[in-house]
Amino acid sequence: MAETAAKRVKADPLIIGTHNGHFHADEALAVYMLRLLPDYASATLVRTRDPALLDSCHTVVDVGGEYDASKYRFDHHQRTFSSTFPNHQTKLSSAGLVYMHFGKAIIAQHTNLPLDHPDVELLYQKLYDDFVEAVDANDNGISKYDDTQLAQAGVEARFKDGGVTLASLVNDLNHEDPLAVGVPSRSTEDQPQAEEDYRFGQASTLMGNSFLRKLHSAATAWLPARTIVKDAFNSRSSNHPSGRLLVLPRAGIPWKNHLYTIEQEAGLPDDQNLLFVIYPEKEDPGSKWRIQAVSKSLSSFENRKSLPEPWCGVRDAELDALLGDSVPDGAVFVHASGFIGGHQTEAGVRAMAALALAS
Template sequence: MTELTIATHNGNFHADDVFSVAALKCIFPNVKLIRTRDMALISKADIVIDVGGEHNPETNRFDHHQRGGAGARENGIPYSSFGLIWQKYGVQICQGNQETANALDAGLVSTIDAVDCGHVEGVAQGISLSQTISMFNPTWQEESNFDACFDEAVEFASRLLTRFIAAANGGISAKAIVAKAIEDAADPRLIVLEKYTPWKKTVHALSEQALYMVYPSHSGQWIIQTVPVEPGSFEDRKSLPTAWAGLSDEAFQQAIGIDDAVFCHNGLFIAGAKSFDSIMKMATMALQA
């Protein structure tokens, strides 16, 4: 396989150039990386990232520091080198899945672009992934080699990118499963999943009637969980019955007359039982309360 030369700038590095290299290594495993600002070397590289003053995807030039930048998304977030790489190679990196590539751009890629370009509107405060990547740079008190530190950061970013892709694929698959469960529900207020599947975004998007979710937990119990009024909210569309709050085991079993009831959280948003039949009885009680 032909070796590709990837060029990026030397010295201090950021999340955009680190993730750009990590992304390209997903599809071009046989690469030679050079970190330089020598234009003679840069001009000979197959792919140039975050340096060179040119954006031309046809010739694999992906800089955004030139006058006028390299464009922006419809939401106003400018492209950094990572976003430019993702525009051309994102679908290929995600094994041909456009929906997965779009999901990563909407979250990971656009956030890194926003931070790199100083577009702070809508970016969460606190320690960011971009800051975490920057921590791989040697401090002023260290004599570490910048290129070696960059390689460490790329390895870290590669592992993260793999997990972001897996999570996005999982979310897309979960959406179809939960949508089918909503469609098949005997009572639109109660949605039953045959196995635990991330459900909140899909339920809020597709069902205004759903009050409770039922699903098996990893521990083997069956769970009933309330649907929040909106994603991230601690307020529920309908809490579990007040009399259940904080009860567990024998006390809970005696209170509701179900001999394998296990617990109800004091916050009245989740409860469990050992069998499916019992959790459905609990769901009926909750709906009628």
């Protein structure tokens, strides 16, 4: 059913309905995503809670107490609602509902790929994991961590980060002075609603542009990187006898997420997982090279194996002396935490990797 709703849109002109009053990140994103599709590109938006007006809308999101994709009704507030994205546990918001039904069509259009192309499916899953699920969780009041367990473990936040979330920035727009942000002055009785709709439009653009940046980055950088990392993974044994050194051919490849997935798909035991990755620092000929430790997980700052402790925080000639004759001169640095280091040449960084693997 995730694809059928995107195929059935026919009515013209279309009207999208959502609620008026205080707005949130989920319906702001939902409306923007719909408008990315050709059938909705010129759709008008009605923000109301009047059932009669909502009944006249082709598509309704985040209001109306009904979820029925065949009728283009995408609310999640009803008591009986419990839908989640496939293979996930987070209850959907209006953003998640629209994405679940229209996301593949949006991605196919953005990438110029057929709807059933496997890359569309990869991006569909990634965008939900990386962006939409957090919007769903925020709107449904679902915390990333169990607060009770955190308290029992004595874990306390070191600072407040709520002010920099997209949801908080959308919420700020609920309280802005419209005249301060350029809303034209109106003297009619519909002025308050018009000003509120204007601010909702700003919120929708904020959420939508953020979504599009994520999609563009995933399609143009993350997805092509998968093939590069897979090729490097398959040739790992030629880099070092242990098979635990990955060599990337160029700078700027987002390798981490792919590496963990590829290792898992290959069924590698823990004692054969990759430990270090080397790559050129820049695209320029003669670029310096980097060596980076692989962390225990994508979100971890703890490494599977750090660079040797005596190297940490040491630079240049002093580091050359520590590395010894097996590494050509030209060492640049090793970070104090041992997670990354550098050398002037590929040969030098390969030799550093060999020493680190043997330590």
